Amino acid sequence: MGGNPAWLLECLKSLWLGRPGDGAPAPPSAGAVPAPGTRAKTAMTTVARDPPPSPRDRREIPLPPTLREAVRLRLQRLPEPALQLAQVAAVAGGDFSLGLAAALLGRNLLGLAPALGALEQAQVFQGLGFAHDLVAEAVLDSLPRALRPALHRGVAAQLQAQQAPAAAIADHLQAAGEAAAAAPWWLQAAARARRQWQMAEAAAAYAAAAPALPQRAARFAAWCDAARCALWVRHPSAEAALVAAEALAERPEEAARLRTLRTIAHFGSRRLDAALAEAGPLMTDYEHLGAALPPATLADGVRVLTSLVASGLDVGRLRALVDRLAPHVEPEAEARLALRTARAGLLHWDGWPREGVAALEPALAQAEQEADPGLRVTLGNQLMRMRHAVGDHAGARALGERVLAQSEPLEMGVVFRADVMHVVAMIEVAAGQAPAGLARFEALLARLAAAGARVPDLFLTSQAQALAVAGRGAAARALLDRHPAPGRPGQGTQDLHLLLTRARLDHRDGRDPSADLARAAEVGALPTGLVLQRAALAAALQGGDPDALAALVDELGTRGLVALQRLAAQGAARAAVAAGRPDQAVAMARQALARAAEVDAWVDEPASAWVTAHEVFAACGESAAARDAAHLGAAAVREGAAAWRRAAEREAWLHGNPLHRRLLAVAG
Structure with missing residues (x-):
């Protein structure tokens, strides 16, 4: 009708x-x-x-x-x-x-x-x-x-x-034609909205106040704050606010503040080459003008610079800069917490996740009491990733679920939530819960599609790895074929994961992975954490000198990268077998088995340690240990099969994954 x-x-x-x-x-x-x-x-x-x-x-x-x-x-x-x-x-x-x-x-x-x-x-x-x-x-x-x-x-x-509420007062004063009288109330309303993480409302209030403020510097600051809040939630009003601020900038520290916002805007829109071009001058600005900049600007800038480490930014210089800026942000609690989060993120990129966890655990406890909800979510997101790096799958997954729940009412953006879901999905795959991980991938892809958002390239490689673990190799390779070719500016991390994932699939399918590993070795400007990830996978797939690989295993353990240590120990065990060192081979295989539950799902999978242990023990005459490893691995595979609802999914899990198929065949 x-x-x-x-x-x-x-x-x-x-x-x-x-x-x-x-x-x-x-x-x-x-x-x-x-x-x-x-x-x-x-x-x-x-x-x-x-x-x-x-x-x-x-x-x-x-x-x-x-x-x-x-x-x-x-x-x-x-x-x-x-x-x-x-x-x-x-x-x-x-x-x-x-x-x-x-x-x-x-x-x-x-x-x-x-x-x-x-x-x-x-x-x-x-x-x-x-x-x-x-x-x-x-x-x-x-x-x-x-x-x-x-x-x-x-x-x-x-x-x-x-x-x-200040917004109501400002609104009526504005309607009365008294913009100058309304401006202070708009600023109060903006500050309140920002504290409640209502960033679009905060940006609008700052923008309403800015034209009526009497001083040029105050107008500049208000437009910058409007842009900052809009950028947090990728609101289209950010560009107009940036243009208005640029028209008012006069001083070097104001130019540095604008460069901070421009770098954030470039990064948020995935213009990584433009963001990297601004990053070097921005660090120079902070080195010379840090004391003159607002603590919130320094915290925002360091946060985006930390994110650019994955695209080739110098970790060492940035870590030194963070230490230098710490006294300048100390008076403001939220900026101090944000800087601590960035410092921990740099430790993670530099291959020291255990130290990062030690720094962030108390910071998160403090943030739960003092910080705004958005900062709590950001801090929890970083800590989740480091817990996974040190092998704490249960703690990482629980924190990821909490981050998702806390971010739901906030204007964090669909891509942020999808990224957290992507990490939680990989943690589930690492913990042997592939059905849950793949279901989460389906959910995050549906969210991105509903929002009209592009699927990040890293999600494609991660989902391909999850599909491979589930025994769906053809589907995994089809996803990798959608990934852009390596070599784009600022995309080193994405290129590395694409090449390493291809090498893993080739090795599992009995093909030579050396071509992709050689190309992965040529990807430059990577942080130490990714270099070690590449080295651990190369050790597992190609072997090498047993002593050099044993040293790599020890280094990874010292750094707290226990999941990578598990992977490298498998390569060291096979290399020792090839070199005729059975005692060393058995010791390394046992070390890998001791960390059987600690998996870096981006370069490894749960069944690999059982397969390696069985083959190494058998080659070294440890027949009972070889049989036990195969039976334990097969039991884990059968237990995993029970989680799949469809017969075709169970069949793919049991027999489509070459590692699972091998364990089941040996165990009988």
Whole structure:
């Protein structure tokens, strides 16, 4: 059934309330709805639900020309005090209350009772709100425009006396034409919205304040804050705020602040080459001007610089810079926590996750008490990744679930949440819970598709690895074929993971992985953590000198990279077998088995340690140990099969994965 519900409502009300000859409204032309932005700011409106007229009351409906005319006719019948009360409500909008109306109209609350009763009887009001937004618009139109600024000014004064939210006060002062008086209130509203992580609202409030601030430096700072908040949630208003700030910048520290925001904007839109081009000058700015910059700017800048480490930024220089900036951010708790998060992230990239965990655990506890919710989520996200790096799958997954729950009501963006989901999915795969991991991949891809967001390249390689573990090698290779070719500026991390994933699949399928490993070795400007990841996988797939590989195993253990230590120990065990060193081979195989549950899912999978142990023990004459390793591994594979719901999925898990197939064949 088609039609216009608002028109039908007015027809019924005119029949119910009208006198003979009053008439009812004609339907507006098809599709006539208020244009965006034309709706008056009204008190809460509800659709009145009147009982229909009885059959004896029904009559033909004479139609006046428009719906607005029908509302105007109804308002004309109101007593003057009732119309004035309605006009105050229309101006006050969502800030309307009887106390405010009594103060503005110079009456006591009981004196408003007849007017309120008349409005309810005429169905202009339902409770303390307009019955419909169209009624509120008509009431506002009945008020001479010359009176509106004074009424908005009066509403603002009453709201100040009531200690109402700053945004409401600012809104009415702005409507009164007093932008300069509104500006301080907009700044208060912006600060409150930012603390509550309502970043789009904060950006709008800063932008509303900026033009009316008296000092150039204050206007510049407000536009920068508007851009900063908009960039946090990738709001399109960020660019306009940046342009406005650039027009006001005069001092070197202001140029550095703008460079910080531009770098964040480039990184957020995945223009990594542009972000890297700004990163070097930005670090130089911080080295020379750090004391003159706001702590929040320093914290934001270090955070994006830390993210650019994966694209080739110098970790050593950045770590030294973070230590140098620490005294400058110390007075501000949130900036201090943000810098600690960045420092821990640098430790992670530099291959020292254990130290990063030790630094972030107390920081997260402090953030739960003091920091804004967005910083808590950011800190938890970083700690989740480092817990995985040190082999704490249960702790990492629990923290990832908490980060997802805490970020749900925040404006963190679909890509941020999808990235956290992607890490949690890989943690589930590493923990032997491939069905849960693949289901999470499906969920995050659905979120990205619903938002119209591009799927990051790293997600493709990660999902391919999860599919390979599940025994779906063809599907895994199809995903890798969608990945762009290596060699794009600033994409070293993505290129490395693509090449290492191809090498893993080739090795599992009995193909020579050396070509992809050789190309992976040529990927330059990588942080130490990724270099060690590459070295551990190369050791497992290609072997090498047993002593050099044993030294790598020891280094990884010292750094706390226990999952990579597990992987490298497998390569060291096979290399020792090839070199005729059975005792060393057995020791390394046992070391890998001791960390059987600690898997780096980006370069390894759970079954690999059992297969290596079986083959090394058998080659070294340890037949009982070889048999035990195969049986334990096969039991884990069968236990994993029970988690799949479909027979085809179970079959792929059991026999599509070459490592699983090998364990089951040996164990019988």
